[in-house]
Amino acid sequence: MHPALSVIIFTTLSGFGYGLAAILGLFQPDPSLMAVKFGHVLAFLAIAGGLLASTLHLGNPQRAWRAFSQWRSSWLSREGVLAVLTFVPLTAQTGLAVVFDTSIGWLGFVVAVMSGITVYATSMIYASLKTVNAWHNPMTNTCYMLFAASGGLLAVATLSAFNDTQSTLIVLAIIALAAAFFAKTIWFRALDNESGPSTPGSATGLGFLGKVRLLERPHMGENYLTREMGFRVARKHAQKLRLISYGLGLVLPVLLLLIMGATGMVFFGVIALLSHLTGILAERWLFFAEAKHAVSVYYGSESA
Amino acid sequence: MTSLPTQVTGKKLGLVIDLDVCVGCHACAVICKEWNTGGYGSALSDQEPYGEDVTGAWLNRIHTFEVTPGDMIPGYGKKPKGQGVGEVIAQTEEARVVHFPKSCLHCDDAPCVTVCPTGASYKRGEDGIVLVDEDKCIGCGLCAWSCPYGAREMDQDAGVMKKCTLCVDRIYNEDIPEIDRQPACVRTCPANARHFGDLGDPNSDVSKMVEERGGIDLMPEQGTRPVNKYLPPRARQTLPSSEVPSAAAIAETTDGAQGFMKWIDTALSKI
Amino acid sequence: MSMSETSPQHLVGGVGDRIISTNGPVGDDMRQTTCYMCACRCGINVHLRDGKVRYIEGNRDHPVNKGVLCAKGSAGIMQHMSPARLKKPLLRTGPRGSNEFKEISWEEALNKAAEWLGPLRNDPQKLAFFTGRDQSQALTSFWAQNFGTPNYAAHGGFCSVNMAAGGIYTIGSAFWEFGSADWDRTKLFLLFGVAEDHDSNPIKMGLSKLKKRGARFVSVNPVRTGYSSIADNWLGVKPGTDGLLILSLIHELFRMRKIDLDYLNRYTNASWLVVQAPGDKDHGLIARDSNGTPLVLAEDGSVQPTKTKGVSPRMGGSVTLPADCLTGAGKSAVPVLELMAEKYLVPDYAPEAVAGKTGISAETIRNLAAEIARVAFEEEIVIDQPWTDMTGERHDKIIGRPVSMHAMRGISAHSNGFQTTRALHVLQVLIGSIDCPGGFRTKPPYPKPVAAHPKPHGKPEHINPGKPLAGPHLGYVRGPEDLLIDGEGKPTRIDKAFSWEAPMSAHGMMHMAIANAHAGDPYKIDTLFMYMANMAWNSSMNTKSVIDMLTDKDEAGDYKIPKIIYSDAYSSEMVAYSDLILPDTTFLERHDCISLLDRPISEPDSVNDSIRWPVVEPDRDVRGFQSALIELGGKLKLPGFVNDEGEQLYKDYADYIVNHQRRPGIGPLAGFRGENGDQEGRGAPNPDQINAYIKNGAFWSKELPEEARFFKHANKAYQDFAVEMGFFDAPQPVTFQLYVEELQKFRLCADGLRQPIAPAHQKERIKTCFDPLPVWYAPFEEDGVNLEAYPYHAITQRPAAMYHSWGSQNAWLRQIHTKNVLYVPGPICDSEGLKDGDWAKVSSWHSSIRVPIARMEAVNDSTMWTWNAIGKRKGAWNLSPKAPEATEGFLLNHLIHELLPPKGDGLRWANSDPITGQAAWYDLRVSITKDADQTSPESTPGFADVGARKVLGDPPDDLRYGQEWTKETSS
Ligand SMILES: Nc1nc2c(c(=O)[nH]1)N[C@H]1C(S)=C(S)[C@@H](COP(=O)(O)OP(=O)(O)OC[C@H]3O[C@@H](n4cnc5c(=O)[nH]c(N)nc54)[C@H](O)[C@@H]3O)O[C@H]1N2
Ligand SMILES: Nc1nc2c(c(=O)[nH]1)N[C@H]1C(S)=C(S)[C@@H](COP(=O)(O)OP(=O)(O)OC[C@H]3O[C@@H](n4cnc5c(=O)[nH]c(N)nc54)[C@H](O)[C@@H]3O)O[C@H]1N2
Ligand code: SF4
Ligand code: SF4
Ligand code: SF4
Ligand code: SF4
Numbered sequence A: 001m002h003p004a005l006s007v008i009i010f011t012t013l014s015g016f017g018y019g020l021a022a023i024l025g026l027f028q029p030d031p032s033l034m035a036v037k038f039g040h041v042l043a044f045l046a047i048a049g050g051l052l053a054s055t056l057h058l059g060n061p062q063r064a065w066r067a068f069s070q071w072r073s074s075w076l077s078r079e080g081v082l083a084v085l086t087f088v089p090l091t092a093q094t095g096l097a098v099v100f101d102t103s104i105g106w107l108g109f110v111v112a113v114m115s116g117i118t119v120y121a122t123s124m125i126y127a128s129l130k131t132v133n134a135w136h137n138p139m140t141n142t143c144y145m146l147f148a149a150s151g152g153l154l155a156v157a158t159l160s161a162f163n164d165t166q167s168t169l170i171v172l173a174i175i176a177l178a179a180a181f182f183a184k185t186i187w188f189r190a191l192d193n194e195s196g197p198s199t200p201g202s203a204t205g206l207g208f209l210g211k212v213r214l215l216e217r218p219h220m221g222e223n224y225l226t227r228e229m230g231f232r233v234a235r236k237h238a239q240k241l242r243l244i245s246y247g248l249g250l251v252l253p254v255l256l257l258l259i260m261g262a263t264g265m266v267f268f269g270v271i272a273l274l275s276h277l278t279g280i281l282a283e284r285w286l287f288f289a290e291a292k293h294a295v296s297v298y299y300g301s302e303s304a
Numbered sequence B: 001m002t003s004l005p006t007q008v009t010g011k012k013l014g015l016v017i018d019l020d021v022c023v024g025c026h027a028c029a030v031i032c033k034e035w036n037t038g039g040y041g042s043a044l045s046d047q048e049p050y051g052e053d054v055t056g057a058w059l060n061r062i063h064t065f066e067v068t069p070g071d072m073i074p075g076y077g078k079k080p081k082g083q084g085v086g087e088v089i090a091q092t093e094e095a096r097v098v099h100f101p102k103s104c105l106h107c108d109d110a111p112c113v114t115v116c117p118t119g120a121s122y123k124r125g126e127d128g129i130v131l132v133d134e135d136k137c138i139g140c141g142l143c144a145w146s147c148p149y150g151a152r153e154m155d156q157d158a159g160v161m162k163k164c165t166l167c168v169d170r171i172y173n174e175d176i177p178e179i180d181r182q183p184a185c186v187r188t189c190p191a192n193a194r195h196f197g198d199l200g201d202p203n204s205d206v207s208k209m210v211e212e213r214g215g216i217d218l219m220p221e222q223g224t225r226p227v228n229k230y231l232p233p234r235a236r237q238t239l240p241s242s243e244v245p246s247a248a249a250i251a252e253t254t255d256g257a258q259g260f261m262k263w264i265d266t267a268l269s270k271i
Numbered sequence C: 001m002s003m004s005e006t007s008p009q010h011l012v013g014g015v016g017d018r019i020i021s022t023n024g025p026v027g028d029d030m031r032q033t034t035c036y037m038c039a040c041r042c043g044i045n046v047h048l049r050d051g052k053v054r055y056i057e058g059n060r061d062h063p064v065n066k067g068v069l070c071a072k073g074s075a076g077i078m079q080h081m082s083p084a085r086l087k088k089p090l091l092r093t094g095p096r097g098s099n100e101f102k103e104i105s106w107e108e109a110l111n112k113a114a115e116w117l118g119p120l121r122n123d124p125q126k127l128a129f130f131t132g133r134d135q136s137q138a139l140t141s142f143w144a145q146n147f148g149t150p151n152y153a154a155h156g157g158f159c160s161v162n163m164a165a166g167g168i169y170t171i172g173s174a175f176w177e178f179g180s181a182d183w184d185r186t187k188l189f190l191l192f193g194v195a196e197d198h199d200s201n202p203i204k205m206g207l208s209k210l211k212k213r214g215a216r217f218v219s220v221n222p223v224r225t226g227y228s229s230i231a232d233n234w235l236g237v238k239p240g241t242d243g244l245l246i247l248s249l250i251h252e253l254f255r256m257r258k259i260d261l262d263y264l265n266r267y268t269n270a271s272w273l274v275v276q277a278p279g280d281k282d283h284g285l286i287a288r289d290s291n292g293t294p295l296v297l298a299e300d301g302s303v304q305p306t307k308t309k310g311v312s313p314r315m316g317g318s319v320t321l322p323a324d325c326l327t328g329a330g331k332s333a334v335p336v337l338e339l340m341a342e343k344y345l346v347p348d349y350a351p352e353a354v355a356g357k358t359g360i361s362a363e364t365i366r367n368l369a370a371e372i373a374r375v376a377f378e379e380e381i382v383i384d385q386p387w388t389d390m391t392g393e394r395h396d397k398i399i400g401r402p403v404s405m406h407a408m409r410g411i412s413a414h415s416n417g418f419q420t421t422r423a424l425h426v427l428q429v430l431i432g433s434i435d436c437p438g439g440f441r442t443k444p445p446y447p448k449p450v451a452a453h454p455k456p457h458g459k460p461e462h463i464n465p466g467k468p469l470a471g472p473h474l475g476y477v478r479g480p481e482d483l484l485i486d487g488e489g490k491p492t493r494i495d496k497a498f499s500w501e502a503p504m505s506a507h508g509m510m511h512m513a514i515a516n517a518h519a520g521d522p523y524k525i526d527t528l529f530m531y532m533a534n535m536a537w538n539s540s541m542n543t544k545s546v547i548d549m550l551t552d553k554d555e556a557g558d559y560k561i562p563k564i565i566y567s568d569a570y571s572s573e574m575v576a577y578s579d580l581i582l583p584d585t586t587f588l589e590r591h592d593c594i595s596l597l598d599r600p601i602s603e604p605d606s607v608n609d610s611i612r613w614p615v616v617e618p619d620r621d622v623r624g625f626q627s628a629l630i631e632l633g634g635k636l637k638l639p640g641f642v643n644d645e646g647e648q649l650y651k652d653y654a655d656y657i658v659n660h661q662r663r664p665g666i667g668p669l670a671g672f673r674g675e676n677g678d679q680e681g682r683g684a685p686n687p688d689q690i691n692a693y694i695k696n697g698a699f700w701s702k703e704l705p706e707e708a709r710f711f712k713h714a715n716k717a718y719q720d721f722a723v724e725m726g727f728f729d730a731p732q733p734v735t736f737q738l739y740v741e742e743l744q745k746f747r748l749c750a751d752g753l754r755q756p757i758a759p760a761h762q763k764e765r766i767k768t769c770f771d772p773l774p775v776w777y778a779p780f781e782e783d784g785v786n787l788e789a790y791p792y793h794a795i796t797q798r799p800a801a802m803y804h805s806w807g808s809q810n811a812w813l814r815q816i817h818t819k820n821v822l823y824v825p826g827p828i829c830d831s832e833g834l835k836d837g838d839w840a841k842v843s844s845w846h847s848s849i850r851v852p853i854a855r856m857e858a859v860n861d862s863t864m865w866t867w868n869a870i871g872k873r874k875g876a877w878n879l880s881p882k883a884p885e886a887t888e889g890f891l892l893n894h895l896i897h898e899l900l901p902p903k904g905d906g907l908r909w910a911n912s913d914p915i916t917g918q919a920a921w922y923d924l925r926v927s928i929t930k931d932a933d934q935t936s937p938e939s940t941p942g943f944a945d946v947g948a949r950k951v952l953g954d955p956p957d958d959l960r961y962g963q964e965w966t967k968e969t970s971s
């Protein structure tokens, strides 16, 4: 699948934002602290920015409002509706923290639950697509959720450290990061080892005659389908990017968190966070770039 | 309604494509582009039409596949040992080419409809046609992602999703002669490989054709339950093995031209 | 279609707000004319909206396409809208090839042409006028004839003259536009070497019909795509060996005694006696009595003229001819069929013997022959339709042998193509399937025997300063005495057609014109005048050297080909190499005439002709070439183009179409003749004829009487009909020529037994190739190259969705074929280490190209192939110089030479069929290796940007054709 920048930014930022908002809501760090205030604003902006970015790839963004209408069947629509709904408690939580230096336990819980559901909905946009085998499994949701949570924990651990390093948070963040990347490893393994159910034989119904292979494309150049669905990153590059995403997303942040825990220097946490987000960008890029769409069997793939 | 229609008439309009006679001429694809670029919805635009990266929106495309029988040695064809280059004995069971036209299959369980966040993509209850309401489409592309067949293409200029309309503006159009109220691609196909009709009616011509020829669904594993059906190539008729000439004929044969002339004499006297 | 304006009862819709209008007329006007993108010439309905073309669809009533339309036809809008359209006459200002021109007025352009051509009338050989994809040869040849030059031809010589000549000399008809299979009745159909054909829509319709009927379809073709892909049986023959395969089938038919003797006796020269006197001047000629009538051997052993009442001739035996014979007096003679039996029953033609060479197993050949015999003789069709033959005999029914065949360039474009074509027709004749129900059927005005065709003109005595040529240029020679050579045997035509190099070159040899004019061989010319032929690109073999010839200068610094006038509608590669450009209109903007005098569009059961007319007006300063030619004829005061006062005779082409008469009562169009438009075939000019055609859908079609539909070669009702229609003035029945005596005459010249004596270096070749009975010999290139160094074949195929080079300017079609690859058989890939997407170096004896390849299995395993003419010159057709057509696409033409490899005899041997001069495109032999450079993304040879943009301006970078007719979308 074509890794559209706007969509990568959208899923990365909003995932992180919801994760952060949720962790802030659940852990209720002291909102009078500047760093915590900043965290609330960061979560809000990341969510809003992510959602805005998502409209950038639309052919007709001016009609984006229409996307709220089909929540009964469409995960994209649900995601939109949930995002809007989540803004209500989110705005309240952010406002209370920033303006009134307060936080409310049950509100935080509501924010956390709704953020979770929203991230789940985002992940379902992809996981619900039968056509993309790599996405069409519960590990996709698990990854999205865990990445959101671990990003949130990492951020909260870092922000709290402005005041006082909290080893519980650091440990939790490390566990979450490990869990997220563990889930992702399972996801990658599935991607590497199993292909989707469709083959040129099933796609043409000619399988009964023998081995079916594309001889000539319908059009010799590229088209919307080959650009959008036919994008496949070279294996070599994919391996490299996976290393980058593990390195920047997991290994480096964990090391830096440990250093921060040991030294109490927040600087390491900030770098950990930036590194993590960069790692996630790479992960997201691969999430699209490595995924093979069923239609590719009409364009030369042997299975998808 | 972006959900699939609940009130259906049972009518399922669609196409039946006969892979036994399609010669891959692209006529159906081009006339589809021609009909639809000035008709239903926005034009089917082309980018860099005379440039390096020419591309455009099409609703119907013709792929070409090659099928090699399972028992062939890859690359060598089914070739008895000891034959030199060029000594292909081409017959029924060998590699063949199948031309393969593909447009929207107007699926019964159309994922492209249910994923659509705006309701722009919909399936009609009264005849099963899957359409896009371009006024509502935000061009998110999700429906194209959900279609396993590559039957939807985003128009790059209009930013809306385009797809086969089953020529809804022809088949019901009272301003064109009745005989022409069929999809443009069906009307033009020189090999008569495309047929249009109600696949929900077991007595329709298309349904009978599907029944008779064992029409198939593409990618049944995707669970889309397509309405359009494909008729697989008919079994090829191998050349009957020539009977061993009668003993008399062989005897005559051995004396070559003379035997032949003798035969002529007798044969001529019978005329 | 506007979706807002229709009234509610017209609304068909879905639920709730889903009501959409599906009504509305297609356009505000519909005009019917004739498609142009290929020689099929289908009827089209052009729907117009706001004066623009909205939609083009097939005309259901049209006899050719019956409503269907191919991809090219459907893309007619984009052909018409091409940004490569020329806009104004052009005069070259820069060097040739630079595309530097100045725009001039039509007045200036035509004056310039007249100024150049006028003086040449006194030395008419100095003008060479060649027309390419011409659909108005009746006019262009008439013009050239009146100019007086012998140097006129259309493109048939490099296209399919083997097909035409082989057919006409054998059955008075041919495949191609002359006949087709009986699609509704045939039970076994054999297709040899066809990818698209000129009859492309009818073939597709026909194949589909016969597959649905369960008839068997056998395709003989090295490549199994397109039509071949739907065949029941595919015979992946080695290129150039079809002749052998067919002769082996004939061997089998003889062996099985599956020959229709009655048919042979009635309709062929099977029983004619052939003089057997080696060393004698009459050897191998048909024995003739003192009146020149062919002789046969009667039952009682006497020799009788053919058609003697009560004589049933013998097909075997030998006889000594009476002394009063015109030919063969006192010599021994045997019937043709006996010669055939002797020739074809030898083991050389046994399936086992030919399997290795043809690549088809003996078993397959045997089975196919048996199937042909079985279907022909056991599945006979009987139609209860009484008819009368030319001897006056009344038959109460029509017997059909439902085996039919069709062939085109796959057999035609080889140096043995004439003989192979002959073999194929002889095969059909032997089973009695020519023009019978279920067989191959001729299309009026064919069949037409050689005797009813003109002879070629252009002998020295035919060419006179200031005078028209003594007769038509092209025709069918009856023997060596008709050659167009001078006293020393030197060709009189610039292309050397009808000379010893190509004695029966019925269509001329356009592909040799530039090479010969450049070499000054046989003489120098002054002006090359061409129409609709992309000679600087895919029409030429060895494209690069042709470009060099067009730009080559002599010592004085003048171009070796001094002047080039060219008419094209688009900025093709050739435009850049011309000096004066006469810009043509597109096919929707002009009058055209698809005439029975030319290349007709009849069907077996109907005689048809049609027109084009300006369904839209040109928005540029362009003129239909035919009108321009008529005006030029007027300026040059050519006979036939000016009246007695010296004034231009016809206002324009439309005027000519209506008022020109070839013979009294016979004009370009056969329909709606006579002052009131109520006469058909013959009749006075009808001033309202064009309107009558327009009203009738731009065509005229007349069904043949029921009784006249079969055996037209010998059917009295048909012959009467033909005379009534004006095809001929007296009946012209055809006797099928199993044995072509004309060929033997050339052999006698080669043996020094007949005048003119053939040149010494030609003798061997004439003796082997000019066999009066079909033979097979290996394609010439095989003789000339080291087959170990060049072990493979390379051929092209026509893509269904592209027309030669000009389809690439079509924004829609070019998306389908933006570039081409070379398809390489799996075994070759494996042995050369090639895989999909690799770049390979492909070499012939004279040149190399670097191309992308793809692997393929369904192909003869010694044959690689690519689509024809996808490769383009950079910057031509107003495409971006970076267009994939030019960077990655390629032509095979660079590997093909117009001459054979030098034989060390110092002579130039054309890479052509020795009989007709047909260019042997598909004889090519190549080698292939993986290119060392796998990174460069460009094919070679590469050519510099030819810069059509300099003349035309930049093309649009986005198209939304028809957007103005769609409802504005809201938010
Ligand atoms: N390798 C290889 N080469 C081949 C062949 C092959 O099989 N293999 N086939 C050969 C054969 S059979 C043929 S017929 C030739 C065909 O080759 P060409 O005769 O060269 O055909 P095109 O290149 O399509 O077009 C001829 C010219 O006609 C111009 N033209 C198009 N429409 C009009 C019009 O309305 N008016 C005027 N005045 N000009 C117009 C085009 O712009 C173009 O310049 O190619 C030959 N070349
Ligand atoms: N769409 C489209 N239609 C066209 C044209 C076009 O450019 N585009 N051009 C028109 C013109 S000018 C012409 S001349 C006709 C030509 O019409 P076709 O004769 O159909 O032309 P080709 O594509 O040259 O097809 C030759 C076929 O012969 C096969 N072949 C090659 N060598 C051999 C051989 O030795 N034996 C056998 N049995 N087969 C062989 C090739 O694989 C190919 O399939 O098409 C006309 N129609
Ligand atoms: S083919 Fe694709 S676009 Fe058409 S209905 Fe099925 S899923 Fe939707
Ligand atoms: S692109 Fe348009 S039709 Fe497709 S899902 Fe998005 S809004 Fe719906
Ligand atoms: S039915 Fe109409 S829209 Fe659909 S593929 Fe055919 S021509 Fe195109
Ligand atoms: S028009 Fe008919 S024969 Fe041609 S590609 Fe389409 S379905 Fe096949």
Ligand code: SF4
Binding pocket: C035, C036, C037, C038, C039, C040, C041, C042, C065, C068, C069, C070, C071, C072, C073, C074, C200, C201
């Ligand atoms: S076959 Fe196609 S291009 Fe040729 S005349 Fe017919 S519609 Fe036009």
Ligand SMILES: [Mo]
Binding pocket: C158, C159, C160
């Ligand atoms: Mo041709």
